[in-house]
Amino acid sequence: MSSISLSKTNRRNLLIGAALFVAILWLLANAAAIGPWMERNGVVLRQALVTGLLIGGVYGLVAMGLTLIFGVLDIINFAHGALLTAGMYITFVLYDRYGVDPYVAILVTVPALFAIGVVVQRLIIHPARNAPTHNQLLLTLGLALFIENLLLVIFTGTPRSIRLTYGRGATDLGLLTVDFPLRLAGTTITMNRLAAFLFALLLTGLLYLLLQRTDLGKSIRATAQDKEGARLVGIDIARVNLVTFGLGAACVGAAAALVLPFLAVDPTAGNTFNITAFVIVVLGGMGSIPGALLAGFLVGLTQEMSVVFLPSSTKLIGVFAVFILALMFRPQGLLGRRVD
Amino acid sequence: MRDFGKVFVLLLVLLLTLAACVDQPAEEPTEAPAPAEPTEEPAEEPAEEPAEEPTEEPVEEPTEEPAEEPTEEPAEEPTEEATEEAAEEPAAEGEPILIGGIHPLTGALAGDGIQMDNAIQMAIAEINEAGGVLGGRQFEYLSSDSTGSAEVGQTEAERLIQEGAAALICCFQSAVTANVAAIAEREQVPLVIDVAVADAILQQGYTYTFRLQPNATVMGVRGADFLQAIAEATGAEINTIAYFYDGTTGFGDSVRQAFATRAAELGWEIVDEVGYDPFGVTDLTTEMTRVNGLAPDIVVVTGYYNDGLLVARNAEEVGLDVQAIYGVAQGTYDVPQFVTDAGDLAQCFFDSNYHWDASNAEAQAVRDSFQEQYGEEMRTAAVLAYESMRLVAAAVEEAGSADPVAIRDAISGISYEDHLLPYEGPIEFDEAGETIVAAPVVMQVQDGAIYQVWPPDVAEREPIMPCVSWQE
Numbered sequence: 001m002s003s004i005s006l007s008k009t010n011r012r013n014l015l016i017g018a019a020l021f022v023a024i025l026w027l028l029a030n031a032a033a034i035g036p037w038m039e040r041n042g043v044v045l046r047q048a049l050v051t052g053l054l055i056g057g058v059y060g061l062v063a064m065g066l067t068l069i070f071g072v073l074d075i076i077n078f079a080h081g082a083l084l085t086a087g088m089y090i091t092f093v094l095y096d097r098y099g100v101d102p103y104v105a106i107l108v109t110v111p112a113l114f115a116i117g118v119v120v121q122r123l124i125i126h127p128a129r130n131a132p133t134h135n136q137l138l139l140t141l142g143l144a145l146f147i148e149n150l151l152l153v154i155f156t157g158t159p160r161s162i163r164l165t166y167g168r169g170a171t172d173l174g175l176l177t178v179d180f181p182l183r184l185a186g187t188t189i190t191m192n193r194l195a196a197f198l199f200a201l202l203l204t205g206l207l208y209l210l211l212q213r214t215d216l217g218k219s220i221r222a223t224a225q226d227k228e229g230a231r232l233v234g235i236d237i238a239r240v241n242l243v244t245f246g247l248g249a250a251c252v253g254a255a256a257a258l259v260l261p262f263l264a265v266d267p268t269a270g271n272t273f274n275i276t277a278f279v280i281v282v283l284g285g286m287g288s289i290p291g292a293l294l295a296g297f298l299v300g301l302t303q304e305m306s307v308v309f310l311p312s313s314t315k316l317i318g319v320f321a322v323f324i325l326a327l328m329f330r331p332q333g334l335l336g337r338r339v340d
Numbered sequence: 341m342r343d344f345g346k347v348f349v350l351l352l353v354l355l356l357t358l359a360a361c362v363d364q365p366a367e368e369p370t371e372a373p374a375p376a377e378p379t380e381e382p383a384e385e386p387a388e389e390p391a392e393e394p395t396e397e398p399v400e401e402p403t404e405e406p407a408e409e410p411t412e413e414p415a416e417e418p419t420e421e422a423t424e425e426a427a428e429e430p431a432a433e434g435e436p437i438l439i440g441g442i443h444p445l446t447g448a449l450a451g452d453g454i455q456m457d458n459a460i461q462m463a464i465a466e467i468n469e470a471g472g473v474l475g476g477r478q479f480e481y482l483s484s485d486s487t488g489s490a491e492v493g494q495t496e497a498e499r500l501i502q503e504g505a506a507a508l509i510c511c512f513q514s515a516v517t518a519n520v521a522a523i524a525e526r527e528q529v530p531l532v533i534d535v536a537v538a539d540a541i542l543q544q545g546y547t548y549t550f551r552l553q554p555n556a557t558v559m560g561v562r563g564a565d566f567l568q569a570i571a572e573a574t575g576a577e578i579n580t581i582a583y584f585y586d587g588t589t590g591f592g593d594s595v596r597q598a599f600a601t602r603a604a605e606l607g608w609e610i611v612d613e614v615g616y617d618p619f620g621v622t623d624l625t626t627e628m629t630r631v632n633g634l635a636p637d638i639v640v641v642t643g644y645y646n647d648g649l650l651v652a653r654n655a656e657e658v659g660l661d662v663q664a665i666y667g668v669a670q671g672t673y674d675v676p677q678f679v680t681d682a683g684d685l686a687q688c689f690f691d692s693n694y695h696w697d698a699s700n701a702e703a704q705a706v707r708d709s710f711q712e713q714y715g716e717e718m719r720t721a722a723v724l725a726y727e728s729m730r731l732v733a734a735a736v737e738e739a740g741s742a743d744p745v746a747i748r749d750a751i752s753g754i755s756y757e758d759h760l761l762p763y764e765g766p767i768e769f770d771e772a773g774e775t776i777v778a779a780p781v782v783m784q785v786q787d788g789a790i791y792q793v794w795p796p797d798v799a800e801r802e803p804i805m806p807c808v809s810w811q812e
Contacts, residue, residue: 040633047629055623156451159646161681181657188625188658262653263622264646264681272620307626316620 048304056300063280065251071287081274087256117249161264167191285336436480440500456725463729514538560598563668587615648672663806667691688807
């Protein structure tokens, strides 16, 4: 029922489409034809494009975990944002107490969140697997509130943040020296956002490979497609569920370490990402991993573009407008498969 | 296995309910900023002798005895509980006077709520030690937890009044305060607001509620006035402003409107206004780029801690070309944690916000004493709570009685001189119950510490403008 992966042609079309989309926007931003308006707003438009892309990658990573869990377990994980917050605190403690670089901390947060995910699945979700969906939904919601308040008890409501000592000014990257923040046609690209974006893409690629190329990935996809069929060919569904929930949580573990260099954390920090992630998952097609990445970029770009075209206040207006429009024409989501 | 699942569902639903009770509504930025564990020493100490004890409560001779309550009973009918209560209230001379305090002692705001609660206890202990009031009567404190919820705050207020509280001090959050003020009015028990910023609380025609801190309008208007004065003093020229503010709660908008009105009178043009969701914003780079293109002289910010930090970081990243970044009731730029979190880029950030008077030696002594007793740096909210208690004590003395109505009358006519706040003149209340002289002060980060820089009579250092750390 869910399409975790794409066919080859779909994949190619998708890549071409996305590249075209970005290229058109960039050309638009530079087009002289639009005249004085562009002269005033060209830089803002380009900045919106850059920022939207960069944050979109992270959104995609977070949403991917959510969509993976949904695709396989048919569970909407409301605790996703809370898990992200937990990951951010783990990163913070590692940095604050032990001086561990947040990008190195990924090596800890990913396994840690994977473990938490497995435990949650084993102890909380699995026992309720035969319960009605709304019960399972409540379970994850309760889990979210539990995590949030646990963090509140441990860390209080005081916002915490970290400050990297590098990534400003001339930075030696081995092959070349780059002056951060990067200035590109009037736009600003900071090291930490660029790093978040690149790492997010890399991890997305790895996850995709894992799903496509390994036996484990194949059994996960098989389970997503048809639980009974998968069972019949000897796949251990319970184990697949465990691993899937772990992987989903591991995605936010990585995202948590990536956003901490530019976002402060408090016990409710993950909620922002939670709402965005839900929108992305539905927009991309529930259960579709490429859809999540695509919708992640789309939401990131839309959100920033609305800064250019709309009076501010809430960036999400544009996002929801696109969301509603998209669902009017493709109720199954951009890359979701129509349910017959 | 299935039973196990059921038990878990039950357990989680229980947890959920519990957690929902603890869930916090957002509070106003001016109330939010303080970190639970400030990592830095308070930078404001000019080496003043912190020796003197802040216990200059007028220890009056036992002239009158508080036996006259029954005759002073209010003519209007309060609710039954209060009437019953009032019947047993005329306390014998030895009996302590009960003061109720309502603050968030659990939940997200517990850090500040507990500080405020402690500050009131400290004030009471000092007053009692110095001989109490009315010739030897002691205060007794009824501490209560609002949990950050307006409904809980309201029932707690009712409970405290039933238990005989002669006055209330509360609440730290505007929503809670609004509910408690309604109860105080109905039950005819005076309420002193230590911290809560919304204008609306005192626009209901209440006669029993008084506020110590500057309200949203005062914050906005005085913030603009001070900015103008600082520009004049430093020779900077201001023509255009861009405003970043919390656009999702009434707080940011009301401060912004007050500021904008005053800005128009001062001849400034507001070239851009960026409203954002302080709890959802993850990036303001695009907005900052837009603002930078409009080349404002000053960027003004009103909001909470996280978003204020984000504004600072994004401004530096974009290389925002301004003369200053100036917070108005901003929860970030006057908090020592900001210097830790932002490092060098914090240099020169202004914040026009409520504060204790850092140039006052007695305020330092009180804060030292608090630090000694509770092991935490005393933050502004706690100083306001401490002052609220001392104000109530002064009013009781003035009233010559512990009757709530008499205390209320005394507060409304009081002229309270030796306070620890950077206000010009004694604390007196207007018709609505606002402190007439309530005003923010302007602080600025200089060399890794926060100093009061305006107005001049409470300034510890000269303001620096134009100045942002990323520009030479």
